[in-house]
Amino acid sequence: MKLKGIIAISGKPGLYKILSHTKNGVIVESVPEGKRTMASLNSSMSSLNDISMYTQSEELALREIMRRIAEKEDNGPAPDAKASSDAQLKEYFEAIVPDYDRERVYPSHIRKLFHWYNLLQGASLVSKEKEDPEEQAAAQ
DSSP: OOOTTEEEETTSOSEEEEEEEOSSEEEEEEETTOOEEEEETTSOEEEGGGOEEEBSSSEEEHHHHHHHHHHHTTTOOOOOTTTSOHHHHHHHHHHHSTTBOTTTSOHHHHHHHHHHHHHHHHTTOOOOSOOOHHHHHHHO
8 A cells, every 4th residue: 555645634625645846835636536736835734654543552554554444345445434433433443453542543533544545445546465665665
């Protein structure tokens, strides 16, 4: 799963692929619609490649969690974050990450994870294949 160059922008729905950098920000393309826009440097942006979730023993990279979902769903869509209840999403998430930290991972985090996964899956950007160590090092 290659999440390098995919970002979430605070205050804007969905995910974006960074296309290029400008003097005042970055030009991004929405996933999966493909509409281009500019995000200013004042915008709070989070790279999906840098996001991880808490477990009882360590932090687990978002790309690994998404890879596990892709493996469980055979690269298909995950449960719909809008149509599923918090309890249903937590149960599904627990099957994928059984040792997640229940005090620090909130239902809103789990809901956002499934929403992001389905956006990426719709754009054919998810994969159940494990990255080799060289790809992981390059992604960081």
